[in-house]
Structure formats: structure tokens, C-alpha cells
Amino acid sequence: MFNPYLQSAKFDGEAVYIRKWIPELRHLSDKDILEPDQASEDSLKEAGIILGETYPYPVVTHKAGRTRALLAYEEIKKG
16 A cells, blocks of 8 residues: 655655645645645745645545555455
8 A cells, every 4th residue: 555655755755746736835845745734833834824724634644544445455355
């Protein structure tokens, strides 16, 4: 199961793709751009981002989605 955060960090460490296609995040640091909901209030303010207003909160976290997918996979395997 791919982790989108690790994949992005590994293959696009400077977040060129994210900055191109999600311009709302372009002013965040390379670290904060991967998970803007985890960025400090100061970083968000500096980038002009207000979570829930100018950029949405995550619909689901990777951890929750991964857990749910693994549980579903286990159910499928049981048949």
C-alpha cells in the first residue's frame, strides 16, 4: 500500500508537482506542503492559508484510510 506522503517526499522532494497543481500551497515549505494540516499556525499564516476556508481539512487521514483498507483486505481474504 503506497503512502502518498513518502512517495511525494521520495520522488518530488521539492514539491514541484504539488506547487504546480495546488497553487494554494505553493508558499509552504517543502516539509509543510506534504501535510498542510500538520503545519504550524505561523507557517500557515505566512503562506496565506486558513485551514477549512482557503484550503480544506483532509477528508480522511492516511493512517485511517490505510487501517480501513487493511481491515477490508483481511475480510476479503477470509472469503
